[in-house]
Amino acid sequence: MNEKTFALKGTVCYNESPEKLSITENGYLVCENGVCAGVFTNLPEKYNGIPCRDVGDCLIIPGLTDLHLHAPQYSFRSIGMDLELLEWLDTITFPQESKYADLDYARKAYSIFAEDMKKSATTRASIFATLHVAATELLMDLMEETGLKTFIGKVNMDRNGPPALQEESAQASAQATLAWIQETAGRYQNVKPILTPRFTPSCTDELMRMLGEIQKEYHLPVQSHLSENLGEIAWVKELCPNTGFYGEAYDQFGLFGGENGPAIMAHCVHCPDEEIALMKERGVYIAHCSQSNTNLSSGIAPVRRYLSEGLHVGIGSDIAGGTSVSLLRAMADSIQTSKLRWRLVDDTLKPLTLEEVFYIATIGGGSFFGKVGSFEGGYEFDAVILDDSNLPHPQPFTSKERLERLVYLSDDRNITGKYVSGAKIF
Amino acid sequence: MNEKTFALKGTVCYNESPEKLSITENGYLVCENGVCAGVFTNLPEKYNGIPCRDVGDCLIIPGLTDLHLHAPQYSFRSIGMDLELLEWLDTITFPQESKYADLDYARKAYSIFAEDMKKSATTRASIFATLHVAATELLMDLMEETGLKTFIGKVNMDRNGPPALQEESAQASAQATLAWIQETAGRYQNVKPILTPRFTPSCTDELMRMLGEIQKEYHLPVQSHLSENLGEIAWVKELCPNTGFYGEAYDQFGLFGGENGPAIMAHCVHCPDEEIALMKERGVYIAHCSQSNTNLSSGIAPVRRYLSEGLHVGIGSDIAGGTSVSLLRAMADSIQTSKLRWRLVDDTLKPLTLEEVFYIATIGGGSFFGKVGSFEGGYEFDAVILDDSNLPHPQPFTSKERLERLVYLSDDRNITGKYVSGAKIF
Numbered sequence: 033m034n035e036k037t038f039a040l041k042g043t044v045c046y047n048e049s050p051e052k053l054s055i056t057e058n059g060y061l062v063c064e065n066g067v068c069a070g071v072f073t074n075l076p077e078k079y080n081g082i083p084c085r086d087v088g089d090c091l092i093i094p095g096l097t098d099l100h101l102h103a104p105q106y107s108f109r110s111i112g113m114d115l116e117l118l119e120w121l122d123t124i125t126f127p128q129e130s131k132y133a134d135l136d137y138a139r140k141a142y143s144i145f146a147e148d149m150k151k152s153a154t155t156r157a158s159i160f161a162t163l164h165v166a167a168t169e170l171l172m173d174l175m176e177e178t179g180l181k182t183f184i185g186k187v188n189m190d191r192n193g194p195p196a197l198q199e200e201s202a203q204a205s206a207q208a209t210l211a212w213i214q215e216t217a218g219r220y221q222n223v224k225p226i227l228t229p230r231f232t233p234s235c236t237d238e239l240m241r242m243l244g245e246i247q248k249e250y251h252l253p254v255q256s257h258l259s260e261n262l263g264e265i266a267w268v269k270e271l272c273p274n275t276g277f278y279g280e281a282y283d284q285f286g287l288f289g290g291e292n293g294p295a296i297m298a299h300c301v302h303c304p305d306e307e308i309a310l311m312k313e314r315g316v317y318i319a320h321c322s323q324s325n326t327n328l329s330s331g332i333a334p335v336r337r338y339l340s341e342g343l344h345v346g347i348g349s350d351i352a353g354g355t356s357v358s359l360l361r362a363m364a365d366s367i368q369t370s371k372l373r374w375r376l377v378d379d380t381l382k383p384l385t386l387e388e389v390f391y392i393a394t395i396g397g398g399s400f401f402g403k404v405g406s407f408e409g410g411y412e413f414d415a416v417i418l419d420d421s422n423l424p425h426p427q428p429f430t431s432k433e434r435l436e437r438l439v440y441l442s443d444d445r446n447i448t449g450k451y452v453s454g455a456k457i458f
Numbered sequence: 459m460n461e462k463t464f465a466l467k468g469t470v471c472y473n474e475s476p477e478k479l480s481i482t483e484n485g486y487l488v489c490e491n492g493v494c495a496g497v498f499t500n501l502p503e504k505y506n507g508i509p510c511r512d513v514g515d516c517l518i519i520p521g522l523t524d525l526h527l528h529a530p531q532y533s534f535r536s537i538g539m540d541l542e543l544l545e546w547l548d549t550i551t552f553p554q555e556s557k558y559a560d561l562d563y564a565r566k567a568y569s570i571f572a573e574d575m576k577k578s579a580t581t582r583a584s585i586f587a588t589l590h591v592a593a594t595e596l597l598m599d600l601m602e603e604t605g606l607k608t609f610i611g612k613v614n615m616d617r618n619g620p621p622a623l624q625e626e627s628a629q630a631s632a633q634a635t636l637a638w639i640q641e642t643a644g645r646y647q648n649v650k651p652i653l654t655p656r657f658t659p660s661c662t663d664e665l666m667r668m669l670g671e672i673q674k675e676y677h678l679p680v681q682s683h684l685s686e687n688l689g690e691i692a693w694v695k696e697l698c699p700n701t702g703f704y705g706e707a708y709d710q711f712g713l714f715g716g717e718n719g720p721a722i723m724a725h726c727v728h729c730p731d732e733e734i735a736l737m738k739e740r741g742v743y744i745a746h747c748s749q750s751n752t753n754l755s756s757g758i759a760p761v762r763r764y765l766s767e768g769l770h771v772g773i774g775s776d777i778a779g780g781t782s783v784s785l786l787r788a789m790a791d792s793i794q795t796s797k798l799r800w801r802l803v804d805d806t807l808k809p810l811t812l813e814e815v816f817y818i819a820t821i822g823g824g825s826f827f828g829k830v831g832s833f834e835g836g837y838e839f840d841a842v843i844l845d846d847s848n849l850p851h852p853q854p855f856t857s858k859e860r861l862e863r864l865v866y867l868s869d870d871r872n873i874t875g876k877y878v879s880g881a882k883i884f
């Protein structure tokens with residue numbers, strides 16, 4: 033028996049399927065060597081004597097996965113929200129990201145980010161850093177200490193940026209990426225590198241080709257942006273006249289999932305049918321970033337369609353297009369925008385339900401990390417303890433109602449415990 | 459000099475116009491006998507010696523007005539959010555509201571509501587109670603103690619409700635309303651009654667006629683719901699075949715603003731042109747409830763149009779169609795949905811700006827209460843102190859950027875002081 037073998041006792045909630053929640057009140061959730069052994073109404077005899085943390089009336093849910101966010105943007109979240117994507121990038125984001133050339137600044141900013149991520153309900157995340165190798169490694173160091181499991185990417189950009197936030201050439205960008213991969217190899221338990229071409233407008237074909245080669249050699253996953261905004265899509269069409277749709281701009285270099293390695297594409301708000309078909313074929317993970325797509329006036333992604341067609345969908349806070357790191361809030365945002373889409377755009381796609389967004393935020397994104405996001409036996413033991421006692425009410429609620437309330441009303445005060453792969457974070 | 463003459467020192471922000479914020483750093487905001495005397499960079503000599511509360515780096519903003527919320531629904535906010543309006547009313551709202559026949563239950567529920575309202579940034583509100591007179595008076599007692607200035611309405615409903623939440627007849631409803639008005643007359647400093655026919659589907663023409671007569675006699679304002687949901691509008695058309703549009707169902711009984719007294723109409727999501735013209739003519743106040751209109755899949759109100767046509771617009775949390783009492787959050791929600799409306803429905807109506815939603819939440823709704831919502835001389839002294847020190851950042855921000863951050867990121871922890879009409883709430 034080791035320190036990663038124990039039980040939690042409380043009201044255990046997780047998805048059995050996208051449509052169905054399993055809720056066990058006064059249940060025992062058993063962790064054996066960091067892996068979930070299942071949920072039991074009575075502790076099986078073989079576990080007699082293992083440590084048990086009784087969280088009383090609290091809910092216990094699987095850890096949540098944030099499939100898309102920008103760590104350097106946390107410092108300026110909620111600033112300049114009256115702007116649309118491309119204007120916001122030029123006037124706020126790029127000047128702010130260029131500050132991460134300064135390691136002292138990066139340490140201040142990333143320390144705040146890492147601390148808030150640690151307190152959140154997020155257990156796994158796929159994170160954009162900036163193009164700066166030293167600051168990216170600092171972010172990796174700080175995130176390693178939190179105990180969260182993350183992919184972190186040094187960003188590649190060799191065109192259309194401001195002078196202060198652009199690499200000198202495709203060659204220079206690719207070499208910096210290689211140096212970063214080699215320097216950090218084997219350094220971390222919790223953090224892994226991910227290739228991160230910012231988006232097609234920021235990366236020349238030559239750079240994309242080089243990144244495709246690096247991917248083949250190092251078998252790294254890829255993260256980028258796709259079909260977020262109409263202006264962006266039109267620009268990509270101009271930049272890549274040989275492509276039929278945006279996704280091909282990645283796919284032609286092997287950076288769109290498939291056999292070379294998995295890919296996360298953030299947003300997917302305005303994907304044409306062919307792009308959706310290719311995402312399905314390549315097993316691309318869609319990071320649905322509802323709050324960001326609202327803040328930047330991008331639109332509303334057809335998540336119901338992605339789910340029913342069997343694509344991989346996870347949830348993303350997209351800091352700082354989104355302003356909140358709370359993935360419980362992101363679940364509520366996703367339900368809300370799906371309702372507006374149903375009302376205003378296409379009433380054949382019904383709004384998302386509580387069960388479905390809970391699935392997306394747990395198993396949907398978690399599966400990018402392996403067996404993550406469920407409490408069925410064999411899954412990595414990622415768990416979050418939610419205490420709703422600061423939200424008084426005069427009448428009894430069912431456990432599902434309590435979960436729904438936490439999705440809409442919780443903040444960091446409600447998150448009172450967290451485990452990642454069996455390790456206690458707090 | 460009395461206790462309502464003092465100064466606050468801090469960063470003072472308020473709207474000079476819908477498009478322009480006035481921000482004075484290290485400013486003195488002077489209250490003289492409960493009325494604002496203005497904002498000064500140096501304290502004028504005549505105020506030498508008045509008490510001064512120095513709030514350091516905090517922001518000081520006008521108190522916020524919540525033009526529409528249902529106090530009895532606070533207890534079940536965030537429950538059943540996967541339902542649309544009419545289904546949500548039948549399966550959640552009406553059964554829950556019927557519980558307020560029990561005064562013990564009402565005391566428990568309303569005490570939680572009143573305490574949370576007190577802690578919020580709201581200084582003024584127009585509130586629906588239930589049809590129960592005793593519980594409504596209890597709510598008035600509890601809200602009186604908070605020090606907030608509120609209108610509270612005993613609800614009228616004599617048709618289409620469940621047996622447990624419907625008055626026996628128009629006569630019975632009107633008589634209960636009269637008894638309530640007479641019993642509470644002169645009892646409160648802070649609370650005033652407001653006539654509250656729930657909405658047309660809940661009130662027979664006979665009841666509406668009687669309420670019109672009560673209004674004429676007692677000169678009370680009116681609050682109700684208007685053009686929220688397409689199913690509701692179709693139902694009103696069936697119920698009132700003699701009307702050209704929903705608003706006429708109120709107007710034909712004098713309950714739609716104008717000379718008999720002012721009216722607040724919540725939602726106004728799907729108003730036809732004639733209805734908008736009549737609202738303007740009658741000086742109707744529109745309570746814009748963005749979060750609720752999203753949660754109940756109602757749609758997005760054309761607030762930009764209302765503003766540019768010179769209608770009165772305030773903001774409403776619409777608890778529990780909305781889940782949050784925070785009007786700072788409601789400002790962010792209003793910006794966000796206006797962006798989606800611009801993108802998805804009508805790109806001739808530009809998204810709302812930070813300045814505009816700040817105006818709506820202060821002067822826009824505040825003016826229903828008189829000279830309320832500004833720090834210009836002569837306005838009632840309603841002020842809220844916002845402390846953003848728990849939101850660390852590595853770089854300096856302007857005061858406007860700090861205000862924008864608080865709109866998107868604040869919760870009750872950031873609200874560290876509140877004054878209503880010169881009285882200190884905390």
